[in-house]
Amino acid sequence: MPQPADTINLERLKALLGGVNRYGFDPETGGYNRPGFSKSDLDCRAWFAAQMEEDGLTVWKDGALNLFGRFGSKEGPCIMAGSHLDTVVNGGAYDGSLGACVALECVRTMKEAGLEPATAIEVVATSEEEGRFGGMLGSQAITGEVTPDWIDSAVDADGIKLTDAMRANGLIPEQVPDAVRPSGSIKAFLELHIEQGPILEQEKLPIGIVEEVSGVCYLELVLSGIANHSGTTPMHLRADAFAGLAEVSGTIGALIQDHGTDQSRITIGHVELSPNHPHTIPGKAVFSAILRDTSETVMVALKSRFLENATAIASRHGLKLETAERSWLSPLKLDAELAERMSALAERHGLPARRMPSGAGHDAQTMQRFCPSGLIFVPSRNGISHAPEEHSDWGDIEKGANLMLQALIDLSGATR
CATH class of the missing domain: 3.40.630.10 (Zn peptidases)
Known part of the structure; x- marks a missing residue:
C-alpha cells in the first residue's frame, strides 16, 4: 500500500x-x-x-x-x-x-x-x-x-x-x-x-x-403547573410538570417514524425540575429539545409537529407551555x-x-x-x-x- x-x-x-x-x-x-x-x-x-x-x-x-x-x-x-x-x-x-x-x-x-x-x-x-x-x-x-x-x-x-x-x-x-x-x-x-x-x-x-x-434546532421549553404535596393531592387533580414532560418525551419515536427520515434525531438532553424534592409534585419543568436532520424541510416539519404535541399535552395536564428557539443551524x-x-x-x-x-x-x-x-x-x-x-x-x-x-x-x- x-x-x-x-x-x-x-x-x-x-x-x-x-x-x-x-x-x-x-x-x-x-x-x-x-x-x-x-x-x-x-x-x-x-x-x-x-x-x-x-x-x-x-x-x-x-x-x-x-x-x-x-x-x-x-x-x-x-x-x-x-x-x-x-x-x-x-x-x-x-x-x-x-x-x-x-x-x-x-x-x-x-x-x-x-x-x-x-x-x-x-x-x-x-x-x-x-x-x-x-x-x-x-x-x-x-x-x-x-x-x-x-x-x-x-x-x-x-x-x-x-x-x-x-x-x-x-x-x-x-x-x-x-x-x-x-x-x-x-x-x-x-x-x-x-x-x-x-x-x-x-x-x-x-x-x-x-x-x-x-441542521440543528435548539428549542427550550417550560411546562408550568402547580407544586403540591405528593401524598395529599389526588392524581386527577394534579398539574404535574414532570408528567407532561414524560409524555412529550414519549411522543418522539412515533413522531420521527411518521414524519422523519433515517437522519432525524430529537433529543431531550437537559432537564430541570422544581421543586426537585421526593415528596413534592413538580410545578415546573424546564427542558431542551434538540432537533436534527439533513433536510431543512424535514426539520421544519418535525419542529412544528413536536410543538403541536407539546401544546396538546400541556393542555391535557393543565399546564402552561412556553417555548423559545435558542438557535437554528440549517x-x-x-x-x-x-x-x-x-x-x-x-x-x-x-x-x-x-x-x-x-x-x-x-x-x-x-x-x-x-x-x-x-x-x-x-x-x-x-x-x-x-x-x-x-x-x-x-x-x-x-x-x-x-x-x-x-x-x-x-x-x-x-x-x-
Whole structure:
C-alpha cells in the first residue's frame, strides 16, 4: 500500500493533545471540562497560542476569542484548518481538540520538511463551538453571522449571560462582530473531527469524508403547573410538570417514524425540575429539545409537529407551555469539489476512506456558507462522544491526519 511522501509525527501529535488535555481534566470522572469562556478554556487557549508562537507562526486572537496561527505569507488569502478547544461538561479527550492539534501538527510537519505554502495556512482554534450559549459563536463570528442583538440576549443553561461571561474574563462583547473576515480572505476551510457515531468503526474504515451536515434546532421549553404535596393531592387533580414532560418525551419515536427520515434525531438532553424534592409534585419543568436532520424541510416539519404535541399535552395536564428557539443551524452540503479532491488524495496515498453524512454540527458547516469547506472524520470507539469514554484509535488518527496533511499541501500549493 502506498504511503504519503510526507507524514505527520504521531508521537508529537499525542504530546500536543496531551498538553491541551491538562486543562479542565476531572480525575473523579475521567472527563474534561472546558466550557466556552471558562477559566480552563481561556488557560488552554493561552497555552495553545504559546505552542504556535514557539513554532514561529504569527499568532493572534479576534474579538470572539478565535485563536489563529499563520504559516506563510502575511498578506493575501489563506487556507484555514482546525477545530475547537472547548468541551461540553464532562466531555471527552478528542472532540474538537484533536482537530485543532492535527492542524498544528500538519504545519509543523510541513515546516520540518521544508515545504513553503504558496497560499498561507492559518491554524484556527475556534471559540465556543459546543453551544454553551447556543450556536457556534467562533465560526459564526468569522462568517459575520453574529449580531449585537444575539450577543446581548444569549444565555447558557444556568442563566449566565454571554456578555457577563466574557466581561468576567476581561473580554469585550462589543468586539465580537469585528471578528468577521473579509470576503475572499479564506480560500478553503478544512476540519478533522472524530465521527461521534458508529459507522466507520462498524465498517472498519479509518477515514470518513463528509458530504453533508445535519441542521440543528435548539428549542427550550417550560411546562408550568402547580407544586403540591405528593401524598395529599389526588392524581386527577394534579398539574404535574414532570408528567407532561414524560409524555412529550414519549411522543418522539412515533413522531420521527411518521414524519422523519433515517437522519432525524430529537433529543431531550437537559432537564430541570422544581421543586426537585421526593415528596413534592413538580410545578415546573424546564427542558431542551434538540432537533436534527439533513433536510431543512424535514426539520421544519418535525419542529412544528413536536410543538403541536407539546401544546396538546400541556393542555391535557393543565399546564402552561412556553417555548423559545435558542438557535437554528440549517443543514447543508459541504463543497463537493473539495470532497472529491480529498477522496482522490486518500486513494492516491493509500488511505482507505468513505463518503458519508454528519449527524452532528461542526464549524465546517458554518464555514461552508463563507468558503469551500471540507470535513474529515476518524472513527469513534462504540460511537461514543461527549462523555469520558470517548476514544479514537491512534492508528486511525494517524491516517486521518495524513490525509489532512496532503490536503493542506495540495490546496496551499506548497513546494520545497
